[in-house]
Amino acid sequence: MSEANPSPSAGPQQELVKALQELHRAAGLLAFRKVSTQIRKRDDRLSEASHESVRSALKGIRTPRWETVHDIVMVLAGLCSPPRDEEAETARFLPLWRATREGESGAMKSFQELLNGGWGGEDGKWTPELVMGTLLNPFNAIQIDPSLAAPHEPLISEDDWVQLVQKEIEERGAEHVLRVLLHMLKGDYVGADEGAPYGYHDADREAREAYAAFRYGCEEILRRLRTEPNLLAESIRAMRDDVTMDRDDRAEMLENESDPSLLREVMIVTPDTWDEVSEEAHHMVFGYLIKQISPVGRTGLPDEERFRITWRVPVPSAA
Numbered sequence: 001m002s003e004a005n006p007s008p009s010a011g012p013q014q015e016l017v018k019a020l021q022e023l024h025r026a027a028g029l030l031a032f033r034k035v036s037t038q039i040r041k042r043d044d045r046l047s048e049a050s051h052e053s054v055r056s057a058l059k060g061i062r063t064p065r066w067e068t069v070h071d072i073v074m075v076l077a078g079l080c081s082p083p084r085d086e087e088a089e090t091a092r093f094l095p096l097w098r099a100t101r102e103g104e105s106g107a108m109k110s111f112q113e114l115l116n117g118g119w120g121g122e123d124g125k126w127t128p129e130l131v132m133g134t135l136l137n138p139f140n141a142i143q144i145d146p147s148l149a150a151p152h153e154p155l156i157s158e159d160d161w162v163q164l165v166q167k168e169i170e171e172r173g174a175e176h177v178l179r180v181l182l183h184m185l186k187g188d189y190v191g192a193d194e195g196a197p198y199g200y201h202d203a204d205r206e207a208r209e210a211y212a213a214f215r216y217g218c219e220e221i222l223r224r225l226r227t228e229p230n231l232l233a234e235s236i237r238a239m240r241d242d243v244t245m246d247r248d249d250r251a252e253m254l255e256n257e258s259d260p261s262l263l264r265e266v267m268i269v270t271p272d273t274w275d276e277v278s279e280e281a282h283h284m285v286f287g288y289l290i291k292q293i294s295p296v297g298r299t300g301l302p303d304e305e306r307f308r309i310t311w312r313v314p315v316p317s318a319a
Contacts, residue, residue: 012099145187
């Protein structure tokens, strides 16, 4: 009389048994005794699984120990056609087995497992880790302040940061810590007035921003010179009459004007001759026409939204 095949209990155990039975079918429904024999031949086995242990696991009679599941999976994976990767298969079965002991949380990968195996989802299906990662990512809840993306030297290690946050959660509660974290990510953090995380300055970033501002200013200068032929002369007069001009800036202007060759270059600047004069002449013209150019928008915006120009001679209202 054939033995009845007991139905596995609902929930995590059923998922584990289904996965084991699928692997067993893919390996050719090898006899339980043969599976046990193959296990005992392996040097890397974790158990001495008997054929009865194998039968109980594959039929869902009882929840097996992990060592038994591990060895069954290692043997069956190698017998599939084509063979399946043994380590990948055991990694797939471990969360299924943990769920039978720990419930839903047991099915989730640990942090180290995430590092080793990734989020999953390569088959196009959402894994619990993908759902968790999406929900925990602050990017999906708030607009993170751009200055927090600036490269900088960390003050503390990642491990120290985790320990500090854990201690803060213990003392103040998780809700308080999480709300403070989101608030800081939105831009209100210690050192925010400096424009970089905790007062750090990225010299390369500042240089890139200064160059972008200069380039945009030059483009706008050429645009105005094409329609306002007297703009340079009017701007020079406005600069000389500016009583608010910084003393160092005025001294630099006078020093530049004392160089006859540089001054001759400046006097012949037009949109047509712009590329023929030196970079020093470009900077001098820039200083004559533009009183100030400052960033008002984040990196990535169009230049007209990213920078604000204060002209020495205002743009005509009709322009």
